[in-house]
Amino acid sequence: MDKFWINKERKILVNGLILLFILIVAYVLFPYLFKQQTAVQSAVYSKQACLNNECFYIEIADSYYGRMKGLMGREKLGKKAGYYLYFLKKIPGVFG
Helix, strand or coil: CHHHHHHHHHHHHHHHHHHHHHHHHHHHHHHHHCCCCHHHHHEEEEEEEEEEECEEEEEEEHHHHHHHCCCCCCCCCCCEEEEEECCCCCCCCCCC
């Protein structure tokens, strides 16, 4: 009878460890497997511009969502990079 309980406890322990491993792997991989591009990410695109043999990159936000996000969540831009917020019409009192 004791042998039966030892085997049962061992099975429960092994199954529990397997389940724990699967949950940890799923928790780590889930954000990468189901990552989708949001409207804010697709609203900004990058172009290269050159002036007087100096080239730099401009990120252009030409949609409401791109302008709304702006540079949020960024600490800095690249050394030769810029960010352009494009508005369809001039709003008095805002940005000159």
